[in-house]
Amino acid sequence: MSGDATSASATPLDASGGGGSARDIGRRLLITLGPIVVSLVLAGCVLLVLGINPLAYYGYVVDRGLLSPLGLQQTLTRMAPLLFLAAGLIVAFRAGMWNLGGDGQFLLGAVTAAASAPLLVQVLPGWLTLVAAFVIATVVAMIWSLIPALLRAYQGVNEIITTLMMSFLGVSLANVLVKLVFLDPATTVPQTRTLPVEDRLPRLFETTVTSGLLFGLVTIIAVHLMMTRTAFGLKLRVVGANPRAAVHAGLNVPLLTVTVFALSAGLIGMGGAVDIVGIQGNVRADWNPAYGLAVIPVVFLARMNGFAAIGFVFLLSVLSIGGESAARRLGVPQNFTMVLVSIVLITLAVAEYLDHRFNQARRA
Amino acid sequence: MPGMQTTTKPPEMRQAIVTLDGVTKRFPGIIANDRVDLVIRAGEVHVLLGENGAGKSTLIGMLSGLQQPDEGRILIDGKAMPIRSPSHALSLGIGTVFQHNMLVPSLTVAENLALGGKWWQKPRLGELAARVDEIARPLGININLDAVVSDLSLGEQQQVEIVRALLRNSRLLILDEATSMLTPQGIAELGALMRRLVERGLAVVFITHKLGEAAEFGDRVSVLKLGRKVGEIGPDRLRSLEHDELVDEIVSKMFGRNAGDGAISIPDRPANDEALLAVRDLRVLPGKDTSGLEAISFMVGRGEILGVAGIDGNGQKQLAEALAGQRRTDGGSVTLAGRSLDGLDVGKRRELGLRYLTDDRLGEGTVGTFPVSINYFLKQIGEPPFWRSGIEHSREINTHARDLTRQFDVRTPSLSTPVGRLSGGNIQKVLIARELAEGARAVIFNKPTYGLDLANTQATRQRIRDVAGQGLAVLLISTDLEELLSMCHRIAVMSQGRLVGTIANGAGAGERVGRLMIGLAA
Numbered sequence: 027m028s029g030d031a032t033s034a035s036a037t038p039l040d041a042s043g044g045g046g047s048a049r050d051i052g053r054r055l056l057i058t059l060g061p062i063v064v065s066l067v068l069a070g071c072v073l074l075v076l077g078i079n080p081l082a083y084y085g086y087v088v089d090r091g092l093l094s095p096l097g098l099q100q101t102l103t104r105m106a107p108l109l110f111l112a113a114g115l116i117v118a119f120r121a122g123m124w125n126l127g128g129d130g131q132f133l134l135g136a137v138t139a140a141a142s143a144p145l146l147v148q149v150l151p152g153w154l155t156l157v158a159a160f161v162i163a164t165v166v167a168m169i170w171s172l173i174p175a176l177l178r179a180y181q182g183v184n185e186i187i188t189t190l191m192m193s194f195l196g197v198s199l200a201n202v203l204v205k206l207v208f209l210d211p212a213t214t215v216p217q218t219r220t221l222p223v224e225d226r227l228p229r230l231f232e233t234t235v236t237s238g239l240l241f242g243l244v245t246i247i248a249v250h251l252m253m254t255r256t257a258f259g260l261k262l263r264v265v266g267a268n269p270r271a272a273v274h275a276g277l278n279v280p281l282l283t284v285t286v287f288a289l290s291a292g293l294i295g296m297g298g299a300v301d302i303v304g305i306q307g308n309v310r311a312d313w314n315p316a317y318g319l320a321v322i323p324v325v326f327l328a329r330m331n332g333f334a335a336i337g338f339v340f341l342l343s344v345l346s347i348g349g350e351s352a353a354r355r356l357g358v359p360q361n362f363t364m365v366l367v368s369i370v371l372i373t374l375a376v377a378e379y380l381d382h383r384f385n386q387a388r389r390a
Numbered sequence: 391m392p393g394m395q396t397t398t399k400p401p402e403m404r405q406a407i408v409t410l411d412g413v414t415k416r417f418p419g420i421i422a423n424d425r426v427d428l429v430i431r432a433g434e435v436h437v438l439l440g441e442n443g444a445g446k447s448t449l450i451g452m453l454s455g456l457q458q459p460d461e462g463r464i465l466i467d468g469k470a471m472p473i474r475s476p477s478h479a480l481s482l483g484i485g486t487v488f489q490h491n492m493l494v495p496s497l498t499v500a501e502n503l504a505l506g507g508k509w510w511q512k513p514r515l516g517e518l519a520a521r522v523d524e525i526a527r528p529l530g531i532n533i534n535l536d537a538v539v540s541d542l543s544l545g546e547q548q549q550v551e552i553v554r555a556l557l558r559n560s561r562l563l564i565l566d567e568a569t570s571m572l573t574p575q576g577i578a579e580l581g582a583l584m585r586r587l588v589e590r591g592l593a594v595v596f597i598t599h600k601l602g603e604a605a606e607f608g609d610r611v612s613v614l615k616l617g618r619k620v621g622e623i624g625p626d627r628l629r630s631l632e633h634d635e636l637v638d639e640i641v642s643k644m645f646g647r648n649a650g651d652g653a654i655s656i657p658d659r660p661a662n663d664e665a666l667l668a669v670r671d672l673r674v675l676p677g678k679d680t681s682g683l684e685a686i687s688f689m690v691g692r693g694e695i696l697g698v699a700g701i702d703g704n705g706q707k708q709l710a711e712a713l714a715g716q717r718r719t720d721g722g723s724v725t726l727a728g729r730s731l732d733g734l735d736v737g738k739r740r741e742l743g744l745r746y747l748t749d750d751r752l753g754e755g756t757v758g759t760f761p762v763s764i765n766y767f768l769k770q771i772g773e774p775p776f777w778r779s780g781i782e783h784s785r786e787i788n789t790h791a792r793d794l795t796r797q798f799d800v801r802t803p804s805l806s807t808p809v810g811r812l813s814g815g816n817i818q819k820v821l822i823a824r825e826l827a828e829g830a831r832a833v834i835f836n837k838p839t840y841g842l843d844l845a846n847t848q849a850t851r852q853r854i855r856d857v858a859g860q861g862l863a864v865l866l867i868s869t870d871l872e873e874l875l876s877m878c879h880r881i882a883v884m885s886q887g888r889l890v891g892t893i894a895n896g897a898g899a900g901e902r903v904g905r906l907m908i909g910l911a912a
Binding site: 255257258263267273274277 | 757780
């Protein structure tokens with residue numbers, strides 16, 4: 027009887043394991059794209075309630091974010107910092123560490139880059155200034171993640187809470203720094219010194235798209251390959267998928283934890299630097315684009331896959347650039363972009379759940 | 391002794407409240423209950439006796455509606471009736487007092503008892519007090535409804551839980567390991583309370599792994615072992631036996647041979663049988679909820695299988711983890727083939743040839759969502775030839791994984807199948823393949839056949855014998871005494887973090903080890 031049980035349990039696996047990979051991909055597409063369509067309809071209903079024609083809104087967003095040349099260039103430029111953020115979050119999430127402190131790390135990176143670059147450029151060659159700004163932003167963001175990292179690694183303190191708290195502090199600290207320490211004495215509005223346009227990251231070809239986009243693309247692909255193809259990435263994924271197995275296999279989990287936080291925050295800090303030395307040129311007081319929170323759902327939608335994340339970051343950029351224009355033209359609040367993204371995330375979770383139930387029912 | 395029988399009906403005529411008919415429950419990789427038949431009758435204290443992992447908790451889970459059987463039926467009052475949920479179980483009259491306290495410590499007794507009422511109604515505390523009084527007084531329970539639960543002793547809290555079950559008109563009361571946190575006085579009181587409950591026509595299922603309690607409180611004793619029911623002693627027989635005879639009979643049922651158990655076959659020791667693994671005065675301080683180790687010393691020679699017997703939870707896992715380098719030690723030394731392992735981490739110890747096969751196959755042994763191929767090399771991440779300069783070489787990994795799959799007869803649809811989808815026996819083969827990879831000199835097997843079916847159990851045992859036959863030192867931790875007797879050269883017995891004795895395997899060894907295990911002198 028026992029022998030039968032073994033072969034019986036192996037046979038159905040054999041049957042289901044073989045064929046059907048094309049159908050599998052089809053199903054994946056369906057449970058990814060289906061919810062997005064459903065979300066567009068649901069968000070459309072919200073717009074209807076606001077008295078706005080959803081088709082007009084969507085048309086306007088697509089036109090301004092994607093189809094008009096200027097809009098497309100803005101969209102691609104917006105992608106640069108977002109890709110760094112996504113890369114940072116992928117490292118953390120794949121290792122099972124929920125670094126939700128992206129905004130604080132991003133802003134501190136941005137502020138220190140904005141404070142140092144205009145000063146450094148007076149004594150250093152342009153390219154070295156940019157490198158130095160990147161390094162400074164990276165290190166500052168890493169330092170900001172150190173407390174949550176150490177608490178998680180050695181005391182088991184939940185990093186969701188600590189990173190969020192540190193993020194509030196980081197955002198406030200960044201503001202204080204802009205208003206009190208890094209203030210540009212030449213202007214009346216509180217902001218940092220401005221990096222001259224000619225000293226910023228070069229633009230691509232004849233467009234206004236920053237070359238930071240390329241750095242972002244290279245970074246997120248490198249992170250993806252690191253997580254999937256290297257021993258280090260595998261170690262991080264073991265820690266994320268089963269921490270007890272990591273201990274059993276002899277991995278140094280505390281050290282890996284601190285490393286993950288440093289990498290994640292460092293990448294996010296780089297995102298701050300690229301936004302400053304590539305796009306903004308300075309930081310105004312009370313500036314907080316809250317990219318960190320916007321990118322989190324995107325990374326989930328991409329299932330922490332770097333390539334998929336590029337696609338979803340592009341989508342988010344289209345939505346946010348188009349949404350910003352639509353906000354001005356149609357009077358839809360700019361936050362509606364986030365409403366749309368959240369609806370997508372919720373419907374996606376529901377789809378996942380239904381798919382799971384359906385699979386279980388089929389197996390039973 | 392169950393001498394105060396007042397029910398006039400002969401025992402086998404008493405009304406069956408719940409009947410289990412061939413109930414089987416499987417978990418990923420484990421058969422927790424294997425075709426268990428059980429009749430629970432009104433007016434009886436029915437003791438379920440078995441070690442941890444014997445399947446008691448799963449059985450209770452199914453009776454209380456937390457889990458559904460995979461096969462077999464549950465009959466209530468003779469009618470087949472799936473128990474869909476805990477609240478359904480309550481409405482069928484099955485009340486459960488779980489091993490771990492289920493009261494809210496910051497609320498008063500009355501508030502705790504009122505929980506679970508209709509949410510739109512204000513709890514009628516006056517009515518409640520009257521009902522509690524009506525139930526508790528005849529049972530001799532004294533309950534202060536206004537006391538905050540956290541101020542009560544564990545015994546008092548348990549009484550509250552029993553009253554709570556009775557408030558729901560339970561006809562069957564399940565007490566899961568109810569004595570584990572009670573004082574001897576509290577245990578005696580609980581025994582008397584159970585007696586009064588069955589006198590009033592209730593059925594009580596009393597789960598324990600303590601033999602003495604079974605003999606003292608039970609009207610009927612069913613013995614579970616490795617998920618199967620291996621024996622039942624009815625009321626007549628229970629009453630006719632002297633206490634010592636009864637204990638002997640239960641011991642033989644708990645630890646005795648089953649039909650189908652593998653034949654005894656102890657591998658020959660090689661000519662060169664010098665000590666390989668030596669442990670001296672190993673010490674681990676007890677943790678918050680783990681037992682410690684105290685003055686553990688032993689030696690395992692080349693080709694020797696040293697068994698470690700003991701009731702589960704007496705420090706066996708801590709011992710294995712301390713040896714493997716997974717757990718910090720607080721004293722003592724470990725040497726392998728003359729080299730000290732003290733202060734070395736898991737990876738170094740593995741490199742030197744010390745291997746640890748964990749008992750928690752899915753919890754820590756594998757990453758269930760990762761493919762079979764990667765799980766073979768989980769302890770070698772970053773090492774050549776599978777990784778070179780940190781880059782994964784899939785072809786190398788897959789070639790070796792394919793060899794191991796063939797060599798260890800792992801039945802998997804493909805190398806990329808998530809290991810968690812395999813059966814327990816096949817996951818175990820993956821682990822064995824991993825631990826026996828080249829360079830192994832001493833292997834710690836922790837409950838290697840736990841939850842496996844018979845064929846895989848036999849295959850695993852043979853594999854262990856082969857390992858010893860090749861001259862490796864084997865430390866075999868098992869709660870299955872029969873397994874130890876069938877293959878070990880010597881058997882050490884662990885109790886409360888200490889080795890309480892080591893017995894050479896041979897005639898009469900089973901009895902002696904069994905007595906040491908339950909705290910009697912050998």
